[in-house]
Amino acid sequence: MLARLTVTDPNGNRFDAELPKDLATLGNSPSDKIRVTALPPNMGSLLEFAFQPSRSTWTVRPLPNTGPVWLNGNELLPSPGGMPLQSGDEIRAAGLPIRFQVAPAPPLYNGQPVTTIPMPAKGELVIGRAADAGAAPSAVRVDLDADDHRVSSEHVKIRIEGKEAVIEDVSRLGTTLNGSAFSKAPLVYGDRFQIGYYVFEYDGRSLRWLDDASSGTIEAIGLVRRAGGRTILNKVSMHIRPGEFVGILGGSGQGKSTLLNALCGIVPASEGEVRISGQPLTDRKSIRDLGVGYVPQDDIVHKELTVDDALLLSGRLRLNLPLAAIKARIDRIIDQLGLQPHRHKRVYMLSGGQRKRVSIGIELLSNPSVLFLDEPSSGLDPATEENLMSLLQRLALTGITIVCTTHVLQKAYLFDRLLFIQDGRLVFAGNSDEARAHFLGGETVHPGQVEAPLEKIYAILADGAHTGEQLEQAFQQSPYAASVTPRQDVVARPVKPDKARKVPSLVSLYILLKRQWKVLIADPLNLAFLLAQAVVIAVLIAWVSDDIGMRMFLAVVASMWFGCSNAAQQIIGEIMIFRRERVCGLGLQTYYLSKGMFLCALTAVQTLLLFACAHTLGHVWHPEEFNRTEFDRRLTERVTAVAGREDPAPANDDDFDVVGGEEEGAAAKKTAAVAPKEQAPPAPPSEGTKNRLALISKWFYLEPNIVESGPRDLLLTNGERARGKDGKLLTFSGIPISKVLVTTLGLRFGGLLAAAMIGVVLGLTISALVRSPTQAVMWVPLILIPQILFGGFVIPFPEMTKSARAFSQMVPSFAAQRLIDVSHVFGRATPFFANRTKTPVFLTPDGAKETVKWQARGEELNQDYDKISPFNRSMQNLLVYPEIRGQHKQETTPVSGTFTTIIRDSVKKRDDVMYLKGTIFSNLHPAATAALTLAAWALLGYILTVGGLAFKQSGS
């Protein structure tokens, strides 16, 4: 066991000196064993160090005339026996920083020096002093320094009982576990126990010897932060010792939070360096690896969860340990924070102080070495405030360095040290007595008036008589400045990242999904509302329109709206939690994926519910005629129509006289195929097949798609059958029923679900880019209204202006609606269309009429009107050339004598309709283009969201 002093002399040179195991003095006198030659020769001896064999420690004593000596920031008063030193203690005498460190021999495991000791799979692990080794031969031993007489030969025993590790204190002088004495206790992740000079930490899998006394130190060197064209933090430097409880004080807007955020790396300084445990804090990864905990002012917990769930889910997101180990850690934290009576309550039911404890508990899960808190007591009543501050003080006693900003003056004495910030400068560092002495000249404190002097300090700072710069200079010239000077000797060996803090992405994804589910079901009313929303909108849709095409379009827009509104506040609403978890190693993609998957699933449920309700009510309120006999006949005809028919006589190719000009002819020829050679006529469909197909056709309005898509002859305008160049009869070979069903239903559900998914993507994009949840709400209509206007349904595609058409093709609802349009038209024959309209109006396949009856002059009159196809809009969007819309010849018959002309609708042909009447639509290109457009939106949304998250993750 060696003890060492590290001294930095007045010239800034650092040297190490070994302390002998007897008496030694430090100073600049020839008799001093530790001589600091850079000191003025007249200073003589400053300190006396003495070894105490019974306690295996050294003591320090200021010598007369040394002046004030500080031990860990507190003035050390002369005492005959001297003050016992702990490894890592910091002494300041005559302005010299002196660090005391004991280096015990490394623990020996199996005779080998080690820093990590594996847990025994069975049997016991005995830790004790090497010299007196006498443990049972079955036990695995860890031998500690033989010189440390505070260690018993068998000091602690550790064994696995069931699934947990248990530690038993069998020593003579006792052991502390997390700062408290114990006899037997479960050992959980993050537990620290001390045996003599040795501190061991349990990392869930093994024991780690914490041999570096710099663990938990904070050094800040020249921190500057500029924002909004101002310097809001001005060259702040400091040193904070391990296990210190430090309060950052100052008036509002003076830079307390800025300093705290810079110290913990959440919003790094523009200039300067921060070192935690001697290691530079450079990036997000180093924040995690160095064990930096941060509790922001806002709660970093989902309020809908119970305390237990919040801790368990956070634990599983932050710790890669077995579930039982995480639960044991949570039990320990709940006990430590006094949350036992509240563990089954939801967070929103807790008081402000209890909620803050939960946030602290979440940070403690990953066993931080330093913990930063921004205004932990804001909004709390004085009693709760004191409770919380005492709790933090107790936590600091377990070895965690704690730094928090605060306005609390009444309890300032609880802090080991106060840092006062004014105008972004450090204007004081010391305990509350020293603060009084510095600012108020040591004003006497009367009982019952403890807080008054510190409040006077605030008044002095606020009165503007002195600038921050002047106050800083006054502090630098005071004796207190030395205690906060950054130490050059705190350069620790690189920290080994704790494996338990690395959670695989797939596990994180699972936990995030689970958490969202728990948050969702936490309030059944919310869930019920989301489902009711879908039902109510379905009712309105089915009520307002008797047109299935229109109902589907409204369903597309509603699905998009569901997705968008479900997602729009998701990220911005929990941005603080995201930032915190991001620092703990949560991946951007994992987070995005979890949000996307969960919200897409939720919105898909809403969408399918909406579809089912709107469809059912549509059938009930607006029943469509369905003639089962006719359906059966056409179905049978569809299967047996062409196959096996004989070729009557070869004809000339010129006979392929397709009405409609070159273009339509080409289109018709495209769909034509040479009839298969001789084939046995297929059997008509069975009754069961017919029943099933009838049901599906009726329910999904697919009758024409199924019955018209069969094989058929191509006919010329004169009614004769068309022939190809080789003289063979031309037929349309038909589309298999299974393909019609898969395509129509697939595109219909695909379109709806794609709309829902793109809604989610757009909502998440909004959520990642806006600054507040209110802004997110305002963005939703701005995104959704164009989906209605440019979706190709309120105004059909051919009726849009050229520029609007170009724009609409980029609008996601237009793409989703295109999938549904294709689903409506696929396998249908181009029906009759009304001719006296600029944009063709498509009628029903069988030219059905609608009769309107009315009374006039006591007579009952009626008029038959052409019935417009419910899929008119889909056909207009897919079958009409927008550029030549309205170009058609009308058939006119002059009526002599009356000077009138009868204009008839042409039911055969218009130049602006792409396909001849009767041509079966089988073109999937518009659907493919739409799918690509939607994929492009999904990709764009992903890029923007992940970009927004990357920008927001730092909070700068």
Ligand SMILES: Nc1ncnc2c1ncn2[C@@H]1O[C@H](COP(=O)(O)OP(=O)(O)OP(=O)(O)O)[C@@H](O)[C@H]1O
């Ligand atoms: N990102 C920023 N851009 C511009 N100015 C900023 C930014 N962040 C902080 N400031 C300004 O810097 C100053 C210090 O802010 P900071 O939040 O650190 O103060 P504070 O002492 O914590 O105040 P309070 O006690 O009221 O929270 C304030 O004047 C604030 O307006």
